[in-house]
Amino acid sequence: MGTQELSKVEVSSMWLDLSSLSASEITSICALFVAAISVLISLWQASVARKHNRLSVKPHIDPLFDTFAANPVSCILDNHGIGPAFFRSFKFYYRGGFFNIDNYEDIKMFFYSVGIDLNEVSHKVWIPDCNSALVQGKSVAFFEFSSSKNDPFLHKKLTDVVDNLGLVIEYSCIYGVRYKTERNLQA
Secondary structure (H helix, E strand, C coil): CCCCCCCHHHHHHHCCCHHHCCHHHHHHHHHHHHHHHHHHHHHHHHHHHHHHHHHCCCCCEEEEEECCCCCCEEEEEEECCCCCEEEEEEEEEECCEEEEECCHHHHHHHHHHCCCCHHHCCCEECCCCCCCEECCCCEEEEEEEHHHHCCHHHHHHHHHHHHCEEEEEEEECCCCCEEEEEECCCC
């Protein structure tokens, strides 16, 4: 037949001969096997729980540029995520150039460079420091030009700027995982 048969001695030497073990030794081997499986399942469960915890606090910042004629020109930041967003950086993208926005002076200089002097226009600006957070379900006006509601010339000028304005926001969750939101970067 071409196949070789293994003798009983060879087969029994390949496998653990359970007949020579006592009941307590077999019980110990089974307990060790169950313990090893339990450790593997616990490690897997911890990994799944860690992923769930990170997802359960994931923020999502959504900037909304409002240029409707009946409203003041503004940029509202909404946190539509589940956890708080800790802001790390803001950048404007305008006609091929990036502008870091770290403080009020940066925003003032940006708008001045596009022909809008913030000293002459009624406005609100919210510049968070590096530890500021926006909790879930809340929103804040990043900038708002209240006088543009009643001044059609200013409204048009600001709308032209905002229509060409891109925004990049970097933020993180409470676990330190970083996220980035980009809006209108094709401008």
